Amino acid sequence: MTQEQARELVKSRLSHKRYKHTLNVKDMAVALAQRYGADEEKAALAALLHDAAKEMTRQEMLQIFSDNAIMAKNAAQRPFPVWHGVAAAILCVTRWGVTDPQILSAIECHTTGRAGMTLLDKILYMADATSAERSYPGVEALRREQMQNLDLALLHSLEQSIGFVQEKGGELDPETLAACRDMRRRVAGLAGGSPT
Numbered sequence: 001m002t003q004e005q006a007r008e009l010v011k012s013r014l015s016h017k018r019y020k021h022t023l024n025v026k027d028m029a030v031a032l033a034q035r036y037g038a039d040e041e042k043a044a045l046a047a048l049l050h051d052a053a054k055e056m057t058r059q060e061m062l063q064i065f066s067d068n069a070i071m072a073k074n075a076a077q078r079p080f081p082v083w084h085g086v087a088a089a090i091l092c093v094t095r096w097g098v099t100d101p102q103i104l105s106a107i108e109c110h111t112t113g114r115a116g117m118t119l120l121d122k123i124l125y126m127a128d129a130t131s132a133e134r135s136y137p138g139v140e141a142l143r144r145e146q147m148q149n150l151d152l153a154l155l156h157s158l159e160q161s162i163g164f165v166q167e168k169g170g171e172l173d174p175e176t177l178a179a180c181r182d183m184r185r186r187v188a189g190l191a192g193g194s195p196t
C-alpha cells in the first residue's frame, strides 16, 4: 500500500478531526524517523493507518477479533480504548495487504506500548502522543525531549498516561505497565552502564 492509498483509505473511514490528527501523527512520525534513522516510509504508513479502526463500533471490532482469534489474542479482555490498534493491525493484514511485521507491531501497540518496543513502536507511540494538535500540559516538554532522548521521552509519556488513567479511575492495560517497567530498566541501565 502506498502512502497515497493509505491516506485515501483513512480519509473515507474517519471524521475530519481524526483525519487531521492522523496527518499530524504522520508528520511527527516522519520527523522522528529522520532523527533516529528509522525507515521513513514505514513510519509514515504505520502513522497513516494507526487509527484506521478507531471509529468502528464495539460490535464490529468484536467480530474482527472472533474472526481472527490468533491475531486478536486476548484483545477483547483488554480495556476498550486499546481495541482499535489491534483491530487496525488485523484489517491491515486481512483486507489492506499490509503485512510488514514492524508496521503491524507499531499499529497494534500504539495506544499502550509494550515490553521490548522496537524503534518504530516507540516512534509511533510518541508521534501519537505529541502530534501537532495535542495541547495537554507537558506536551511541549515531551516534544522537545523526544528529539533529544526518545527512550526518556517515552518513559515520561508512559508515566503520564498511567497517572492519567489512574486519576480518572480507568482500567490500566497490563501492557502499559509492562512497557513502563521495561523502559525504566532500560533508561536506568543506560544511565548506570559503563561507558563504551
Ligand SMILES: [Fe+2]
Residues within 6 Å of the ligand: 050, 051, 054, 084, 085, 110, 111
Ligand atoms: Fe489510537
Ligand SMILES: [Fe+2]
Residues within 6 Å of the ligand: 021, 025, 050, 051, 128
Ligand atoms: Fe491516534
